Amino acid sequence: MKESVTQTPQTIKVIIADDNSFVREGMRIILSTYDEFDVLATVNDGQKAVEYCKKFSVDIALLDVRMPNxxxxxATKLICEQTNTKPLILTTFDDDEYILDAIRNGAKGYFLKNTDPERIREAIKAVYNGNTIMQDVIMEKIKLNLTNDKEPESKIDKTLFTDREMEIMACIAKGFSNKEIAKQLFISEGTIANYITSILDKTGLQHRTQIAIYYLTGKIY
Structure with a gap:
């Protein structure tokens, strides 16, 4: 009789970069309570985070925005350019001026430091699995900033997209999930995914958060 082998789920290797020792150690303690995470290191500035990711195999780098050095x-830009690590930004509302730059530099997620631990857990797992996480409150902050921006914004070239693709981009910009878009437009989630792939191919963007920013600004970040 053939014995069954139970495979141990692969742990997600994480580093935490924050110059506030209370936040840094608090986040380490929180993540260490979950079996799926292995907190490899905590560092207090972006340069050390980059160096660590270049030296070791790291899945997710949790990065504060404001750090010395x-x-x-x-750090997000260098980590994306030089390693396979996926950066996930930790932020406060005082840091929202950096949101667009972080997205442009390749950040795969953006969430507030006071987020519930379970949501942080799910965000890290989602980014690890290839998704991009943008909290609703952050997305609303982006929209507000763009609305208040007095500089003229370029328009999307609508000739590049079908009417359906424009509808889907509008839904993504509203923060809808694929399931919600499918319900809104009465088409399958698989079809939604195909349209999103087409939009990414046409624009050269990498993920849905960038699609949302592109739709709102007419600019490629």
């Missing part, structure tokens, strides 16, 4: 936005 190198901030989280700059």
């Amino acid at each position: 190198m901030n989280g936005v700059e």
